Amino acid sequence: MTTRSTELLRVVHHRPGVTRADAARLLGVGTGAATELVTKLSRASLLVQAPAAPSGSRGRPTTVLLPHPEGPLVLAVAITHEAWRIDVVELGGATAATRSGRHAATGWDEVRAAVAAAIAEIISRYGDRPRAVGVSVPGTVSRTLRLDASTAGWHDVDLTELWPHAGVFVAGNDATLAATAESHRGAAANASVAVHLRIEAGLGGAVVENGRPVIGARGAAGEFGHMPFGDPSIRCPCGASGCWGTAVDGTALARFLGEPAPRDPVTYARRVIAAAAPGSTEMIAVRSVAAALGRGVAGLVNGLDADLVTLGGLGVDLLAAAPDAIEEAYRDGLMLIHRDSPPPVLPAALGDEEGPIAGAAEQAWTALLPHLT
Ligand SMILES: [Zn+2]
Known part of the structure; x- marks a missing residue:
């Protein structure tokens, strides 16, 4: 069939239940052409048409487009x-x-x-x-x-x-x-340049430009945790020193609290964050890690001119436990041109799983x- 058929399927994929009239408008085709496309895609068991739920207003009944129940x-x-x-x-x-x-x-x-x-x-x-x-x-x-x-x-x-x-x-x-999902269906929908960061045993993520992730020449882009935003005296398992990831994960919290490197840094970090009452040493450790996160985020925003930054994994816990520590370090690290309206730093809408x-x-x-x- 045609590119227009693909475009119509894409519209229904993003907005299942879209009316036939709206789909025609989004495709920039007339109602006759839209009806023809819909008929063709229905015969191919890709779409079905259904009457829209009555809206209460009078006028011609509306048809909505849905995935075919026996479709791909x-x-x-x-x-x-x-x-x-x-x-x-x-x-x-x-x-x-x-x-x-x-x-x-x-x-x-x-x-x-x-x-x-x-x-x-x-x-x-x-x-x-x-x-x-x-x-x-x-x-x-x-x-x-x-x-x-x-x-x-x-x-x-x-x-x-x-x-x-x-x-x-x-x-x-x-x-x-x-990061891709966040840009299609989550907090970064409609962003032109979005950065997603996920802190687990390390820090990774992606830059997504107009819905497409930057994957790199070898598929290895997004290793933001290995940018040298950390303490240069700390050696990272990747072989470099001063990696940002070593300043924002469970190992950073353990170092701050004078404890040995945890075997499961994610579980350990969640336990420390949960125990961080105001004024406790745990809270001081959490705030220092949150500040290291905020500073690095500022670096990424300065470098990439992002619309917004979403956080997953431990980033969500840090944002909940010490939002002001992240915010302060973030604003402090931003170039003046970004400070009037700093790109928001938000928890990802889709969960880690x-x-x-x-x-x-x-x-x-x-x-x-x-x-x-
Ligand atoms: Zn590293």
């Missing part, structure tokens, strides 16, 4: 160090089914076997409706879909083995996909739509 599906897969989850996602973003499992501290072969078996089971249930897969992983993904996740010990693994016969296969880093898998679904739909029409 994408599989959104999120793999973390501890667990995996697959969402079966309809056009429009609704989840039709979910599968999940846990795999703490196992090799890639075991993870691959579990996820591939679940995908095979989904395909046996949904037949030829699943047409694309998007995979979120805790590492970097090359252009040839090979994953390197050093903390999990997964090196140069071939992600396409999860579903070798997939029609469309896309994959990306979890923080990058969370939802962001990466929602981003994987969006990326899969973006890649699939042109193939459907």
Whole structure:
């Protein structure tokens, strides 16, 4: 079919239930042409038309456009160090089914076997409706879909083995996909340049420009935690010294409190933040880490001229526990040109579990739509 058919599907994907008249306006076509496109896409089992709920006003009845109940599906897969989850996602973003499992501290072969078996089971249930897969992983993904996740010990693994016969296969880093989702359906919707930062065992994220993440030449962009905004006397596991990530995570809190480096820095950080009563040493540690976060955010805003910055992971906890410490350091680090209306620093609207898998679904739909029409 045509590019206009793809555009119409994209409109229904972003606004399921859009009226046929609004869809025609968004596409810039007349009602006759819109009716023709809708008829074509209905016959191809991609859309259905339904009468809109009565609005109470008189006039001609309105028709809304919805995903076809037997239409194509994408599989959104999120793999973390501890667990995996697959969402079966309809056009429009609704989840039709979910599968999940846990795999703490196992090799890639075991993870691959579990996820591939679940995908095979989904395909046996949904037949030829699943047409694309998007995979979120805790590492970097090359252009040839090979994953390197050093903390999990997964090196140069071939992600396409999860579903070798997939029609469309896309994959990306979890923080990058969370950033993409935030720009499509979250707090950064409609931003021209958005920065998303996620603090966990390290600090990662992505710059998203007009809905598209900057992924870098090797798929390794967004390693903001390794910019030298930290204490130059601290050596980072990445091999550099003075990395920002070492100043804003659980290890920074432990150092401040004179405790040994925690085995699980995320759980440790949450415990310290929860214990940070006003005036306590924990609160002093939390405020110093929050200030290090705010200073670095200012650096990113100065460098990228972002519309806004969203925070995920421990960033949300720090924003709740010490908002003034973040704000003060942030404003202090901003260039004068940004100070009249500083780009907001907000918690991400999608949670830490939802962001990466929602981003994987969006990326899969973006890649699939042109193939459907
Ligand atoms: Zn580093």
